[in-house]
Amino acid sequence: MDTSKMxxxxxxGRCIAVRGNDIDTDRIIPxxxxxxxxxxxxxxxxxxxxxxxxxxxxxxxxFNDEAFSSASILLVNKNFGCGSSREHAPQALYRAGIKAIxxxxxxxxxxxxxxxxxxxxxxxxSDDIENLMSEVENNPEVKMKIDINVKQLFLNEKAxxxxxxxxxxxxxxxxxxxxxxxxxxxxNKIISKSKELPYLHAFE
Amino acid sequence: xxxxxxxxxxxxxxxxxxxxxxxQLFIGLHLIHEVxxxxxxxxxxxxxxxxxxxxxxxxxxxxxxxxENQRRPFRDPLAEKMMEALEINTKEYGIPLYDLESKNQxxxxxxxxxxxxxxxxxxxxxxxxxxxxxxxxxxxAFGVGTSQIRDILATQTIAMSRPKVRLINIIGAxxxxxxxxxxxxxxxxxxxxxxxxGYAYEFGGIGxxxxxxxxxxxxxxxxxxxxxxxxxxxxxxxxxxxxxxxxFSPKEKxxxxxxxxxxxxxxxxxxxYDDTYTLNxxxxxxxxxxxxxxxxxxxxxxxMPFLKDLDTDEQKTVSQAYRHMGFEEGxxxxxxxxxxxxxxxCTNGRISDLRIAAExxxxxxxxSEVRALVVPGSKLVAKQAEEEGLDxxxxxxxxxxxxxxxxxxLAMNPDKLKGKEISASSSNRNFIGRQGSPSGRTLLMSxxxxxxxxxxxxxIDIRNLKEI
Numbered sequence: 001m002d003t004s005k006m007x008x009x010x011x012x013g014r015c016i017a018v019r020g021n022d023i024d025t026d027r028i029i030p031x032x033x034x035x036x037x038x039x040x041x042x043x044x045x046x047x048x049x050x051x052x053x054x055x056x057x058x059x060x061x062x063f064n065d066e067a068f069s070s071a072s073i074l075l076v077n078k079n080f081g082c083g084s085s086r087e088h089a090p091q092a093l094y095r096a097g098i099k100a101i102x103x104x105x106x107x108x109x110x111x112x113x114x115x116x117x118x119x120x121x122x123x124x125x126s127d128d129i130e131n132l133m134s135e136v137e138n139n140p141e142v143k144m145k146i147d148i149n150v151k152q153l154f155l156n157e158k159a160x161x162x163x164x165x166x167x168x169x170x171x172x173x174x175x176x177x178x179x180x181x182x183x184x185x186x187x188n189k190i191i192s193k194s195k196e197l198p199y200l201h202a203f204e
Numbered sequence: 205x206x207x208x209x210x211x212x213x214x215x216x217x218x219x220x221x222x223x224x225x226x227x228q229l230f231i232g233l234h235l236i237h238e239v240x241x242x243x244x245x246x247x248x249x250x251x252x253x254x255x256x257x258x259x260x261x262x263x264x265x266x267x268x269x270x271x272e273n274q275r276r277p278f279r280d281p282l283a284e285k286m287m288e289a290l291e292i293n294t295k296e297y298g299i300p301l302y303d304l305e306s307k308n309q310x311x312x313x314x315x316x317x318x319x320x321x322x323x324x325x326x327x328x329x330x331x332x333x334x335x336x337x338x339x340x341x342x343x344x345a346f347g348v349g350t351s352q353i354r355d356i357l358a359t360q361t362i363a364m365s366r367p368k369v370r371l372i373n374i375i376g377a378x379x380x381x382x383x384x385x386x387x388x389x390x391x392x393x394x395x396x397x398x399x400x401x402g403y404a405y406e407f408g409g410i411g412x413x414x415x416x417x418x419x420x421x422x423x424x425x426x427x428x429x430x431x432x433x434x435x436x437x438x439x440x441x442x443x444x445x446x447x448x449x450x451x452f453s454p455k456e457k458x459x460x461x462x463x464x465x466x467x468x469x470x471x472x473x474x475x476x477y478d479d480t481y482t483l484n485x486x487x488x489x490x491x492x493x494x495x496x497x498x499x500x501x502x503x504x505x506x507x508m509p510f511l512k513d514l515d516t517d518e519q520k521t522v523s524q525a526y527r528h529m530g531f532e533e534g535x536x537x538x539x540x541x542x543x544x545x546x547x548x549x550c551t552n553g554r555i556s557d558l559r560i561a562a563e564x565x566x567x568x569x570x571x572s573e574v575r576a577l578v579v580p581g582s583k584l585v586a587k588q589a590e591e592e593g594l595d596x597x598x599x600x601x602x603x604x605x606x607x608x609x610x611x612x613x614l615a616m617n618p619d620k621l622k623g624k625e626i627s628a629s630s631s632n633r634n635f636i637g638r639q640g641s642p643s644g645r646t647l648l649m650s651x652x653x654x655x656x657x658x659x660x661x662x663x664i665d666i667r668n669l670k671e672i
Contacts, residue, residue, distance in 0.1 A: 037242035085349055193217070193219050200260070204458060
């Protein structure tokens with residue numbers, strides 16, 4: 001795998017804010033749209049029940065707003081992605097054009113799923129997210145620039161500090177976020193570990 | 205300072221540290237199902253990788269399985285396609301599959317323990333967040349996403365950062381009419397739905413020692429609803445007794461060695477924890493959720509909160525919850541009318557849950573306006589229940605007796621709420637849309653409370669059964 005092509009040290013783009021704490025994975029993608037054997041095409045179902053009424057009429061939602069249709073950076077509040085382990089949630093966002101997520105805090109499995117997909121998940125303070133969201137809502141055309149290396153993002157010429165787990169930061173900078181290759185490098189160590197674990201040999 | 209179980213088992217399964225700084229962790233048992241695995245197999249195929257330890261992965265079907273008409277092909281072509289994908293993938297890679305033909309089919313978190321696949325001192329992963337259930341046996345068990353399923357299939361390992369460990373010390377004996385479900389709902393309410401982020405929860409204390417394995421599983425199952433990816437308990441004689449004689453349990457001649465290992469991984473009496481929280485369950489009351497996340501609950505005698513008593517941040521979520529639920533702030537949960545009663549799921553679909561519900565259903569009738577379902581968690585649970593005549597008790601009372609599956613917990617199958625229906629549910633999530641209708645509403649509670657609600661048509665206090 002050519003890791004140089006997978007380096008994601010900076011991301012730029014327009015933003016879209018989805019407000020609210022504890023937005024769970026069932027809201028990000030309702031389970032009925034998960035009856036698929038491929039992730040392709042999940043993008044249109046992102047936030048589906050928040051965007052459409054039972055009759056299929058559009059509701060007011062940032063993902064239905066033309067002004068934000070080209071956005072690639074999602075802004076959220078606290079505990080985003082709580083609930084299920086379904087990777088369908090970040091996959092749906094990714095396939096709806098989202099390349100990075102900035103928020104106050106994230107559920108752990110969701111964050112892990114984003115990391116192995118190479119989607120930066122960045123946390124900022126409550127004041128900063130409020131500021132960022134307002135700026136973006138007032139001016140959807142404004143562009144954000146995220147610098148993973150220095151852990152700063154820039155909007156309207158103002159710099160904001162963000163946090164990202166060191167491991168995620170490194171794998172984005174090195175292009176090694178797709179973990180399979182790195183794990184498989186330790187093949188011999190994996191095999192010897194399997195020999196050490198007593199339950200793998202029926203305690204013989 | 206001694207070591208806790210979590211760190212012992214983690215260290216034992218650690219293969220090394222990756223360049224990213226994450227630990228590479230060996231996964232002792234990998235469980236898969238039809239919903240989150242097909243894309244992982246597709247990635248394996250695309251990269252021409254092999255499954256490294258096919259004998260350490262086990263598959264079953266649960267999420268999309270219809271619980272009424274199970275004839276193949278399924279009426280839903282999408283469900284049929286997912287089923288076929290799992291059949292093809294497991295066959296191609298030599299992975300055992302407990303499908304609808306198998307007597308062992310059921311919800312993945314119910315069949316693992318039943319078959320003795322789940323054992324103390326293991327690392328267990330599955331593409332489902334309720335994998336924490338298996339922690340009841342003293343294993344480290346957690347949900348993973350599809351890319352991580354790919355990693356486990358290809359390498360039997362996963363890249364992960366070590367969480368902190370919080371001891372949740374449960375003291376006191378549970379009063380009558382109060383159950384394991386009430387304990388975990390109370391913990392989630394106290395610590396919050398994000399309180400466990402970054403932590404593994406060790407449930408300890410005298411209050412745990414008294415619990416059966418099935419009760420312990422109910423508690424560990426919902427750790428994730430409190431934000432903790434892992435929840436576990438130390439194994440003890442109750443655990444070892446449960447393990448005996450199950451198909452994949454260690455054989456008699458090696459049992460002592462197994463016991464030695466299981467005892468060795470227990471938390472030391474002077475073990476170190478990053479945080480401790482104590483809950484006395486002596487005065488605990490039946491809990492019911494009123495909102496749109498599992499932390500929004502009250503005890504049966506309590507009223508829902510007034511917005512003015514909450515901080516600004518919480519006010520937003522709570523007012524959204526009231527809007528969705530159609531409830532008024534400060535009103536009681538007791539007496540709320542229900543349309544649907546659901547007993548089942550990986551949280552509360554085991555034989556002891558069905559026995560408790562049957563005891564309440566016996567000789568009574570489901571309220572005429574209520575649609576009530578009992579869905580055993582596995583075929584073995586169904587068989588046991590039928591041998592005990594529980595199915596008859598339920599059907600005579602007007603409950604529908606179904607086949608094993610996830611059913612209305614997440615409604616990826618024909619079992620769904622319709623419109624704004626409100627359900628009393630023994631499952632684990634009350635998220636908006638969770639039970640299949642975008643405007644549907646869910647009240648989480650113990651199976652006993654669900655059975656009582658089914659019969660009275662409204663939420664009642666199980667401790668005053670004569671109200672029915």
